[in-house]
Each structure stands twice: as structure tokens, then as C-alpha cells.
Amino acid sequence: MPGGEVLGDEGGGHRRRILVGPRCRSRGGFAPSPVRGAFGYRPGVDTQGNGEVVVVGGGVIGLVTAVVLAERGRRVRVWTRDPVERTTSAVAGALWWPYHIEPLASARAWALRSLEVYEDLAKRPGTTGVRLVDGVMGETDLDDVESWTADRLTGLRRATAEEYGAGRGIRARLPLIDMAAHLPWLRERLLRAGGSIEERTVSDLAEADAPVVVNCTGLGARDLAADASVRPQRGQLVVVENPGIRTWLVSTTPDGESAYLLPQPGRLLLGGTAEDDVWSLEPDPAVAEGIVRRCAALRPEVAGARILGHRVGLRPVRDAVRLEREVLPDGRVVVHHYGHGGGGVTVAWGCAEEAAGLVLSATSS
Numbered sequence: 518m519p520g521g522e523v524l525g526d527e528g529g530g531h532r533r534r535i536l537v538g539p540r541c542r543s544r545g546g547f548a549p550s551p552v553r554g555a556f557g558y559r560p561g562v563d564t565q566g567n568g569e570v571v572v573v574g575g576g577v578i579g580l581v582t583a584v585v586l587a588e589r590g591r592r593v594r595v596w597t598r599d600p601v602e603r604t605t606s607a608v609a610g611a612l613w614w615p616y617h618i619e620p621l622a623s624a625r626a627w628a629l630r631s632l633e634v635y636e637d638l639a640k641r642p643g644t645t646g647v648r649l650v651d652g653v654m655g656e657t658d659l660d661d662v663e664s665w666t667a668d669r670l671t672g673l674r675r676a677t678a679e680e681y682g683a684g685r686g687i688r689a690r691l692p693l694i695d696m697a698a699h700l701p702w703l704r705e706r707l708l709r710a711g712g713s714i715e716e717r718t719v720s721d722l723a724e725a726d727a728p729v730v731v732n733c734t735g736l737g738a739r740d741l742a743a744d745a746s747v748r749p750q751r752g753q754l755v756v757v758e759n760p761g762i763r764t765w766l767v768s769t770t771p772d773g774e775s776a777y778l779l780p781q782p783g784r785l786l787l788g789g790t791a792e793d794d795v796w797s798l799e800p801d802p803a804v805a806e807g808i809v810r811r812c813a814a815l816r817p818e819v820a821g822a823r824i825l826g827h828r829v830g831l832r833p834v835r836d837a838v839r840l841e842r843e844v845l846p847d848g849r850v851v852v853h854h855y856g857h858g859g860g861g862v863t864v865a866w867g868c869a870e871e872a873a874g875l876v877l878s879a880t881s882s
């Protein structure tokens with residue numbers, strides 16, 4: 518991993534690959550703390566004031582939350598079972614649009630806040646992986662979109678028949694994020710802000726030896742927070758050589774299947790599927806064939822494009838994103854922040870700021 522320093526790599530039960538950045542090294546770093554007390558927490562430690570936070574989960578939600586906290590002066594350690602490249606977040610397309618995420622009103626507000634951040638990051642696309650790209654969202658009414666985006670979308674208008682003959686749609690310039698570049702960039706930003714990242718699997722949130730723990734484990738919260746209401750929604754994508762498509766396109770067929778084309782640097786992503794309660798991470802060849810067929814019906818040049826690979830991810834869907842504070846019996850605070858469904862990238866900055874607010878109010882009261 519570029520930029521970070523690996524401090525430790527222990528054998529035995531826990532993998533412990535720890536990355537720290539320059540600010541962290543200069544002030545002594547975050548060595549892994551020994552396990553203390555019945556819950557791995559040292560009784561009698563200041564539970565309010567020392568500003569230290571453990572964020573469990575290093576997907577887009579955990580990393581952005583950690584960045585916001587670290588840049589607001591908190592000492593932040595991220596504990597993640599998987600390196601960023603193997604998270605659901607790394608599978609995402611990732612177009613800015615609140616999709617399969619509830620409650621919609623909050624998701625839209627978080628999305629609009631995140632839009633501001635992404636528009637700024639898009640000034641440095643080569644570094645951040647964020648670009649503003651034109652495209653068409655099918656089966657969508659202009660009035661509906663205008664009602665919640667309040668003039669915030671660049672170039673928003675009805676799509677012409679030439680742009681989208683398949684039906685009604687809107688055209689806009691939206692953030693399209695290359696997660697292969699963006700997640701490592703977020704990781705570096707966190708390290709630069711003094712945070713650290715440790716690869717370790719947590720079996721109990723009380724293991725974290727900090728006064729505040731933020732639970733950003735996505736689907737992992739099923740076990741970690743004993744929350745069966747967060748469920749997998751399987752999504753499959755096909756990665757092809759780009760035959761020259763520069764704009765994104767999202768469409769729904771009359772029988773409710775989705776088809777989307779997202780041009781990313783060096784490749785074109787074709788989607789997709791949304792299968793509730795399916796756990797398999799194996800790409801299904803028949804599903805892949807259907808995706809290519811649906812996309813080729815929209816953009817015929819895709820039909821012969823060389824397939825570079827297949828991707829599958831499990832969206833952590835929930836009736837509502839869980840963003841709330843829980844006080845443990847020993848006085849420590851857990852902020853739960855998971856269940857972002859198909860819109861985690863879209864809302865990341867808005868809801869991370871809200872999560873950070875819960876953390877900061879817990880440590881300042």
C-alpha cells in the first residue's frame with residue numbers, strides 16, 4: 518500500500534497489518550493496544566475526553582467517517598477485516614445517485630452534501646478518482662428530480678429522443694467515481710490526517726479499546742450488532758473494454774431489469790442486478806450474458822466488446838440506514854453507521870458528517 522508504513526504483522530488468531538501515516542509516526546503512532554479487562558477495555562479509562570475513536574469497517578463508509586473525524590482532530594484507528602480492495606465498496610460502479618437506500622429523505626440530503634464534496638474532488642480527478650460525467654437516467658421524471666435536487670445538478674434537463682429513445686429520462690452531469698483509485702486515495706488521506714488502519718476481524722464491538730467505537734461494518738453488522746435487518750442484495754457487473762462510450766446510461770427494461778453502462782478509466786462497467794437475500798459472490802455466467810444483452814440493446818457497440826472480468830458485491834440493505842448512538846454498560850459509546858444499501862458512495866460524506874456529530878457530542882458532553 519503506498520504511503521503508509523506497516524507497523525506490525527502478527528501471526529496467530531488475528532491478522533494485524535497496521536498502516537500509519539506521517540503525522541501519526543511523528544507523534545508516536547498507534548501501536549496496537551493490548552487487550553484489557555473483561556471486554557478488552559481498560560476499566561477506569563477516561564470515557565469522554567481523550568478523543569480517541571476506533572472505527573470498525575474500512576469500506577467507503579468507515580473510511581470517510583474516519584477521515585472526517587481525524588480531520589476534526591480525533592485520534593482515529595480503523596479496524597477492518599478486509600483491505601479496501603476486497604470490500605463491497607470496491608465493487609461499486611460508482612455513480613452518484615441515491616439507489617436502494619432508505620429513508621429516502623435523509624439519503625437525498627446526505628447525497629446533496631456529498632455532491633458538494635465530490636464536485637470539489639472532481640477538480641483533481643487523476644488523484645481522487647472522482648470525475649463529473651454527463652449521462653442519462655432513464656425512467657425518471659424531470660419534476661421529481663428537480664423537487665429534491667433544488668437546482669444543484671449541473672446541466673439537468675429532459676433527455677432528448679436521440680439521447681434516450683427507450684423512454685422518458687433526464688440528462689445531467691453527475692459524479693462518477695472510480696473506486697479503484699478513490700478508496701486508496703481515501704486511505705492515504707486518513708493516514709495523512711494522523712489516522713491508522715489495522716487489518717483485524719472484530720468479534721465483539723466491546724473489543725475496541727477506545728471510549729468511542731463507530732460501527733461501519735455494512736453487512737458485517739448482522740453478526741457484530743446482532744442485526745438481522747441488514748440483508749444482502751447481490752449485484753453483479755461485467756467489466757468490458759470500452760468501445761468508445763463516454764457518457765453513463767442507466768435504464769430499466771419494461772420487465773423491471775436494470776441495465777447500466779458506466780465508463781471508468783480503462784474500462785466500461787456493465788450492470789446490473791439486484792437480488793435480495795442472495796449471498797453468493799460467484800459470478801453467474803447466465804446473469805453476465807443477460808447484462809451484456811440488455812446493455813447492447815441500448816448501445817449496440819457493446820455487443821462485441823471484449824470481457825475483462827466480472828464483479829459481484831453484496832449491498833448492505835436495510836429498511837433504514839442505522840445511524841444512532843448506543844451507550845455500553847461501561848459508559849462507552851458505540852455509534853452505529855451501516856445499512857447504506859445501493860447508495861453508500863452517493864451519501865458517504867453527508868452521513869459521515871452526521872455520524873461524526875454523534876461521536877463529537879458523545880465526547881464533548
Ligand SMILES: Cc1cc2nc3c(=O)[nH]c(=O)nc-3n(C[C@H](O)[C@H](O)[C@H](O)COP(=O)(O)OP(=O)(O)OC[C@H]3O[C@@H](n4cnc5c(N)ncnc54)[C@H](O)[C@@H]3O)c2cc1C
Nearest residue numbers: 574575576578598599606612719735737752830861862863
Ligand atoms: C454491484 C454494485 C454496484 C453499486 N453501485 C453503486 C453506485 O453506483 N453508487 C453508490 O452510491 N453505491 C453503489 N453500490 C453500493 C455501495 O457499494 C455500498 O452502499 C457501500 O459500499 C457500502 O459501504 P460500507 O462501507 O458500508 O460497506 P463495505 O464496503 O462492505 O465495508 C464494510 C467494512 O466492514 C468490514 N467488516 C465487516 N465485518 C467486520 C468485522 N467483524 N470486523 C472487522 N471489520 C469488519 C469489512 O472488512 C469492510 O472493511 C453498489 C454496490 C454493488 C454491490
